Amino acid sequence: MGLDVFDAIALTLHANNDEIISKTTVQKLIYFHTVMIPNLDISNYIHHFYGPFNREVSTALADMSEFSYVEENIISSYYETYRYKLTENGIKYAETAQKKYPKEFGTIANTIKICKEHCELKPTPLSYAAKAYYILTSSEDGLQGKYTARDVETIAKDFDWNVSADDALAGIELLQKLDLVSIT
Amino acid sequence: MSLSHNYFKFKAIRDPLYGFIDLSELETKIIDTEIFRRLQFIKQLSHAYVVYPSATHTRFEHSLGTTYVSNIMANELGFNKQDDIEKIRLSCLLHDIGHGPFSHLFEHIMEKTNPTIEEPHEAISKIIIKEDSELDSILGSKRNEIVELLSKEIKSYKEPSKSLQSDIVSSGIDADKLDYLRRDSYHIGVAYGQFDFSRILHTLTSTVKGSQICVTNKGKDSLENYRLARYLMHVQVYEHHARLAADQMFLKALEIAIYEEKIFDEDLFKFDPAKTNSEFLNFYKSLDDFSIYRKIIDNDKAKTSKLILNNIKKRKLLKRVCEFTPKDLEKDADVANELMKMKPDDYQKIASEISNSLGLESYEVIFHKSAIKNKLYKKGELLFRVGDDIYDLETISPISGKDIEKYLVFGPIDKEIRKKIASKISDRFKVNLTKIAPIQ
Numbered sequence: 001m002g003l004d005v006f007d008a009i010a011l012t013l014h015a016n017n018d019e020i021i022s023k024t025t026v027q028k029l030i031y032f033h034t035v036m037i038p039n040l041d042i043s044n045y046i047h048h049f050y051g052p053f054n055r056e057v058s059t060a061l062a063d064m065s066e067f068s069y070v071e072e073n074i075i076s077s078y079y080e081t082y083r084y085k086l087t088e089n090g091i092k093y094a095e096t097a098q099k100k101y102p103k104e105f106g107t108i109a110n111t112i113k114i115c116k117e118h119c120e121l122k123p124t125p126l127s128y129a130a131k132a133y134y135i136l137t138s139s140e141d142g143l144q145g146k147y148t149a150r151d152v153e154t155i156a157k158d159f160d161w162n163v164s165a166d167d168a169l170a171g172i173e174l175l176q177k178l179d180l181v182s183i184t
Numbered sequence: 185m186s187l188s189h190n191y192f193k194f195k196a197i198r199d200p201l202y203g204f205i206d207l208s209e210l211e212t213k214i215i216d217t218e219i220f221r222r223l224q225f226i227k228q229l230s231h232a233y234v235v236y237p238s239a240t241h242t243r244f245e246h247s248l249g250t251t252y253v254s255n256i257m258a259n260e261l262g263f264n265k266q267d268d269i270e271k272i273r274l275s276c277l278l279h280d281i282g283h284g285p286f287s288h289l290f291e292h293i294m295e296k297t298n299p300t301i302e303e304p305h306e307a308i309s310k311i312i313i314k315e316d317s318e319l320d321s322i323l324g325s326k327r328n329e330i331v332e333l334l335s336k337e338i339k340s341y342k343e344p345s346k347s348l349q350s351d352i353v354s355s356g357i358d359a360d361k362l363d364y365l366r367r368d369s370y371h372i373g374v375a376y377g378q379f380d381f382s383r384i385l386h387t388l389t390s391t392v393k394g395s396q397i398c399v400t401n402k403g404k405d406s407l408e409n410y411r412l413a414r415y416l417m418h419v420q421v422y423e424h425h426a427r428l429a430a431d432q433m434f435l436k437a438l439e440i441a442i443y444e445e446k447i448f449d450e451d452l453f454k455f456d457p458a459k460t461n462s463e464f465l466n467f468y469k470s471l472d473d474f475s476i477y478r479k480i481i482d483n484d485k486a487k488t489s490k491l492i493l494n495n496i497k498k499r500k501l502l503k504r505v506c507e508f509t510p511k512d513l514e515k516d517a518d519v520a521n522e523l524m525k526m527k528p529d530d531y532q533k534i535a536s537e538i539s540n541s542l543g544l545e546s547y548e549v550i551f552h553k554s555a556i557k558n559k560l561y562k563k564g565e566l567l568f569r570v571g572d573d574i575y576d577l578e579t580i581s582p583i584s585g586k587d588i589e590k591y592l593v594f595g596p597i598d599k600e601i602r603k604k605i606a607s608k609i610s611d612r613f614k615v616n617l618t619k620i621a622p623i624q
Contacts, residue, residue, distance in 0.1 A: 004525075006524070006525070023563075047339070047340060048564050049396075049563075049564030049567060049574070049576060050563060050564050050576075053564070058562065059557075059587070062586065062587050063510075063524055063589075064524070066509070066510040066511065066589060067510045067513075067520040067521075067523070067524045068510070068511075068513075068515065068520065069520065069524075089515065089517040089520065092517055093517065093521065138339075157392075157393060158342075158344075158393060159340070160340065160391045160392065160393050160395060160396060160574065
């Protein structure tokens with residue numbers, strides 16, 4: 001049996017000093033984890049207005065807040081941005097999960113380190129990378145897996161997403177650092 | 185095929201919300217099939233009639249209403265080919281065809297009996313549309329298009345027009361919700377489900393690529409009105425505690441009838457989407473709200489299940505012992521972890537554990553999680569359009585809504601017994617009893 005969605009959330013927060021700002025950041029980081037961790041037991045991400053989205057992650061994050069594993073504080077009501085911080089019980093939960101899944105925690109911590117260096121875990125750049133990856137893996141456009149940033153910009157419109165070629169390029173650079181794509 | 189004005193006017197049916205609902209000849213044939221007429225005996229709101237006596241309207245009239253609304257939506261969104269409109273209308277007409285007795289309650293049984301099948305209700309709809317011989321002779325090749333539109337598997341980026349059609353059938357703003365909120369509200373006599381229906385329809389549009397439903401800037405307040413109506417209907421009607429008690433009692437009776445008293449052969453509830461399912465289909469067609477009660481009550485083998493169903497009929501319902509939210513738990517990581525990860529079968533185990541410890545029958549205690557998922561308050565669910573730009577209603581709304589989850593415990597009428605159950609719950613889950621509403 002592998003990690004469940006609660007484990008993934010707890011370990012993601014734990015790998016970043018027990019807190020992450022923005023629901024979107026949590027969503028997109030776990031999107032990358034699902035690609036990199038084979039035994040992460042989470043349903044597929046689906047197309048959504050804000051990029052690849054997983055309802056299970058959203059519900060579990062709300063549940064963890066309700067059950068006091070995670071403290072949810074609003075830091076910008078205008079942008080509806082929340083800070084998610086593991087509580088004392090949440091840290092204990094994460095430590096238990098870390099002992100149970102040390103290798104997976106290593107992958108999660110490494111992903112977060114790379115994303116942090118790339119964009120300080122800001123949701124918008126992570127979102128561009130997630131959208132780019134979703135496009136590269138979902139689109140059936142005859143490009144045989146070889147895309148330019150301009151291709152991503154064009155195909156994004158089919159998904160009702162606004163991603164400029166520059167945004168796409170920045171996203172693809174992050175994907176390369178995460179070893180999810182290669183640039184030739 | 186271009187639109188013929190009279191095609192959808194073969195028959196007109198009176199409706200309390202819309203005056204008349206016009207149907208085509210083909211649709212008229214569909215509603216007269218045995219499988220569709222069955223919906224006339226499946227109440228829209230399950231056991232809500234124990235609280236709201238006039239909540240006895242059925243899936244039948246809701247299906248007709250959804251068809252009516254879908255036609256308006258299709259027109260507003262610019263679909264003008266008869267084939268497209270017919271496909272949308274038929275999908276809406278048949279969107280509830282897979283429902284079993286007491287709708288969502290029966291889904292629990294289907295999920296339990298068919299654990300490998302995701303969303304059995306959807307799979308049953310497909311089986312019915314594809315395999316029912318009466319429907320087959322009427323729909324012919326149209327069946328596959330309807331199944332596709334009902335399947336929610338259309339990728340918006342591949343087929344934007346089909347995706348938009350699918351949004352009419354199922355999305356944040358779909359014909360289903362636009363009909364049932366007002367219909368339920370009308371029939372039970374509460375005003376909570378009312379919203380500015382005309383304004384939403386009048387401002388309907390699509391995203392730039394034409395793949396998703398949204399409204400224009402002028403419609404955004406009516407969307408706010410609509411999602412609040414949905415929330416209030418959930419709180420006041422769909423999750424009313426007495427209705428939940430009756431629903432859960434029925435579910436318990438059904439489980440006892442199937443798995444313990446063996447009134448039904450469990451295999452009759454099994455189906456396989458990859459094969460033909462004629463035996464299953466024949467059995468399923470015979471089930472509705474009334475027949476399932478009769479099949480159990482009239483069976484000589486029925487003892488406990490019969491007792492429970494007769495209690496519901498006499499409105500001798502289990503009474504609320506207590507309700508609590510995760511916030512009422514005293515800080516205990518193990519308890520929180522256990523409760524957070526519990527599945528419906530685990531709730532039954534808890535109920536049995538408590539009933540056993542108090543020498544009660546297992547059906548005398550119900551432990552239930554009530555969840556109002558405020559889906560329409562989630563980011564990106566309801567969109568509006570200004571020029572070519574699309575905005576999320578959630579980002580400009582002054583009202584935010586989070587999911588509401590609570591645990592309800594029901595027990596016998598005897599107040600002293602319920603106090604003992606409350607005490608067991610308090611010990612078991614380390615719930616602060618002072619935060620629980622007193623037993624009445």
